[in-house]
Amino acid sequence: MRTGAARGQVGHFHEAGFYSSDAEFRALIVPFAEEGIAAGEPVIIGYDDRKNALIRSWLTDLSAVTFPADSGVYATPTRAIAAYRRLFELHVAQGAGQIRITGELPNSGNGGMFDGWDRYEAAVNTVWQDFPVWGLCLYDTATAAPVVRDVVERTHPRIVSPSGVRRASDRFQVVADFEALPPVPDPLEQTSPMIELVDRSAAEARRALAQIGRGQVTDTILDDLLLGVSEAVSNALIHGRPPATVRIWAAPDRIVVSVHDQGRGPADPLAGLVPATGNAATLGLGLWLIHQLDIDVALKHADDGFTVRLRGATTTG
Amino acid sequence: MSGRWHGVPRLLAGGDPGAGLAVMRIIGPVGSYRELGLQDHLCWVHGDRGDYRPHLGEFFRDGLGRGLRVAYLGSGDARMVRKLVGRVAGTGPLRSGKAVRVISFEEFYGAEEPVDPAAVTKRYDAATQEALADGYRGLRIGADMTDLVRAPDRQDAFARCEVLLERYSSRHPLSAMCGYRRELGDAVAQFACLHAAVPAGLTPFQVFACGDGAVGLLGEFDQACQSAFERALRRIEPAPGDSTLIFDLSQIQFMDHHALLSLDSYAETCPVPVVVRSAPPLVRRAARVLGLEHLGHLRPGDL
Numbered sequence: 001m002r003t004g005a006a007r008g009q010v011g012h013f014h015e016a017g018f019y020s021s022d023a024e025f026r027a028l029i030v031p032f033a034e035e036g037i038a039a040g041e042p043v044i045i046g047y048d049d050r051k052n053a054l055i056r057s058w059l060t061d062l063s064a065v066t067f068p069a070d071s072g073v074y075a076t077p078t079r080a081i082a083a084y085r086r087l088f089e090l091h092v093a094q095g096a097g098q099i100r101i102t103g104e105l106p107n108s109g110n111g112g113m114f115d116g117w118d119r120y121e122a123a124v125n126t127v128w129q130d131f132p133v134w135g136l137c138l139y140d141t142a143t144a145a146p147v148v149r150d151v152v153e154r155t156h157p158r159i160v161s162p163s164g165v166r167r168a169s170d171r172f173q174v175v176a177d178f179e180a181l182p183p184v185p186d187p188l189e190q191t192s193p194m195i196e197l198v199d200r201s202a203a204e205a206r207r208a209l210a211q212i213g214r215g216q217v218t219d220t221i222l223d224d225l226l227l228g229v230s231e232a233v234s235n236a237l238i239h240g241r242p243p244a245t246v247r248i249w250a251a252p253d254r255i256v257v258s259v260h261d262q263g264r265g266p267a268d269p270l271a272g273l274v275p276a277t278g279n280a281a282t283l284g285l286g287l288w289l290i291h292q293l294d295i296d297v298a299l300k301h302a303d304d305g306f307t308v309r310l311r312g313a314t315t316t317g
Numbered sequence: 318m319s320g321r322w323h324g325v326p327r328l329l330a331g332g333d334p335g336a337g338l339a340v341m342r343i344i345g346p347v348g349s350y351r352e353l354g355l356q357d358h359l360c361w362v363h364g365d366r367g368d369y370r371p372h373l374g375e376f377f378r379d380g381l382g383r384g385l386r387v388a389y390l391g392s393g394d395a396r397m398v399r400k401l402v403g404r405v406a407g408t409g410p411l412r413s414g415k416a417v418r419v420i421s422f423e424e425f426y427g428a429e430e431p432v433d434p435a436a437v438t439k440r441y442d443a444a445t446q447e448a449l450a451d452g453y454r455g456l457r458i459g460a461d462m463t464d465l466v467r468a469p470d471r472q473d474a475f476a477r478c479e480v481l482l483e484r485y486s487s488r489h490p491l492s493a494m495c496g497y498r499r500e501l502g503d504a505v506a507q508f509a510c511l512h513a514a515v516p517a518g519l520t521p522f523q524v525f526a527c528g529d530g531a532v533g534l535l536g537e538f539d540q541a542c543q544s545a546f547e548r549a550l551r552r553i554e555p556a557p558g559d560s561t562l563i564f565d566l567s568q569i570q571f572m573d574h575h576a577l578l579s580l581d582s583y584a585e586t587c588p589v590p591v592v593v594r595s596a597p598p599l600v601r602r603a604a605r606v607l608g609l610e611h612l613g614h615l616r617p618g619d620l
Binding site: 201202203206219220223224226227230231234238275285286289292293 | 521537539540541571573574575578598599602603606607610611
């Protein structure tokens with residue numbers, strides 16, 4: 001039995017709200033959480049330490065509220081989707097009629113990087129559809145970049161205001177139509193690569209990367225880059241359109257790799273975010289694996305083909 | 318020689334039980350057929366018989382120097398073969414010397430079709446035990462397998478023989494150089510990958526026998542060799558009486574998710590539980606990311 005605004009809804013009830021002060025933040029989050037607590041629904045809250053502390057001071061009963069301690073949940077969008085799915089499965093198995101979850105994704109306004117999270121916000125409309133989830137995503141208009149607001153309005157079917165007014169987002173795009181943000185070019189990509197390999201095997205790409213990357217980044221990051229480039233090259237050779245071109249750039253403590261082919265790339269808008277099944281499983285599983293590593297992954301669809309860009313850094317990951 | 322030396326801590330049959338001999342085997346790509354030990358199993362690829370026989374001669378000469386009985390496994394006129402072996406082995410014309418033997422393919426591989434790998438291994442064992450009983454330190458075999466494996470429908474049975482011989486030589490004083498001619502084309506790689514020692518560049522991966530009964534995997538396993546790896550896996554069976562089958566992953570340089578899934582599929586159909594051990598960090602990383610949802614049939618010794 002679902003309660004509140006999501007009463008009678010099926011699957012993921014995905015809302016966004018914008019606030020510009022702690023008072024507005026409180027006006028959005030307290031009714032959402034208190035209503036859930038009163039109904040005996042699990043409430044999951046994931047903000048930064050300051051906001052979490054504020055929320056704790058505002059709520060009457062914290063016994064049914066979870067503050068995920070593992071900040072690694074938001075390490076990558078793919079990991080977040082998988083981690084929350086496991087959490088939802090647990091709560092449903094324990095008899096929850098609805099699960100309330102609220103948080104703020106990494107973006108420049110809170111010191112994080114929004115790259116890739118636009119696809120996450122689009123994807124969760126679909127991939128959490130199996131669960132009675134009410135997701136409330138709150139963004140600070142004082143700090144979030146305009147592009148973040150644009151994405152939020154296109155990925156959330158509903159918008160709620162601090163005064164409690166709910167409306168449908170007239171800019172909402174279903175996941176199949178969602179236009180993801182183009183990856184922000186890395187400055188290194190504007191320079192000549194250390195090496196360029198055309199139509200060479202994944203093994204040759206790994207050897208070149210190992211040679212360039214050894215000592216440049218930690219062994220752990222290099223291993224993740226090796227796994228990533230191998231999967232990307234295999235996909236390009238099997239599913240892409242030749243030529244498949246691998247370029248590797250290096251800077252102190254940082255490696256950038258791009259794998260490009262002239263094909264259109266995966267048609268599935270969820271590629272990499274969830275493990276694919278059926279005929280697309282081989283392609284989808286490789287991309288899904290890449291997206292869970294401790295490296296930055298960007299997919300770029302363009303007129304000249306499809307590119308997987310991998311970035312590994314010793315300091316920032 | 319670029320292969321790795323593996324210490325196999327076990328006793329040699331016929332050796333001094335108190336000595337606890339650590340038998341060394343060459344594992345991995347090699348650049349030479351020289352200096353092979355008492356239990357090495359080498360695949361050697363060559364152009365034709367004329368190219369192969371001088372190598373065989375050196376292999377035999379080295380074996381005789383190590384106190385081994387050497388045997389040429391082949392068909393044709395025995396007298397001619399004895400003369401050839403005598404010449405290349407540098408022992409002069411052979412009359413009745415027991416140190417050098419010529420054994421027909423039929424004697425080891427039988428006349429039945431398909432070849433029975435277990436029966437073949439028993440014959441290799443009998444010949445090895447006979448050499449020990451006659452006072453030799455073991456048996457060394459050289460053979461050009463090309464004509465035996467040319468027909469595609471015979472290749473599976475002969476590949477299974479190679480798996481069993483690899484296992485046998487890891488635990489008994491049998492050393493072998495299995496010759497395959499290049500004219501077999503791509504088929505060579507499917508036999509080469511089942512030897513502990515292979516010429517460098519012939520196969521990206523190898524499946525070898527560890528001295529403790531585990532199956533060792535060596536090299537790089539990715540999508541490009543996935544079907545070859547799956548074919549090699551299909552030829553591996555648990556040893557009779559073994560309650561588990563252990564795969565040792567310590568010599569893997571790279572393994573992607575395709576190979577991990579292949580190993581998991583193998584575990585699903587294997588009649589005994591499959592355990593993996595000693596995975597390098599990169600393999601552990603890939604396995605953890607894939608997770609139990611996709612690797613639910615492997616028992617992760619230390620993944």
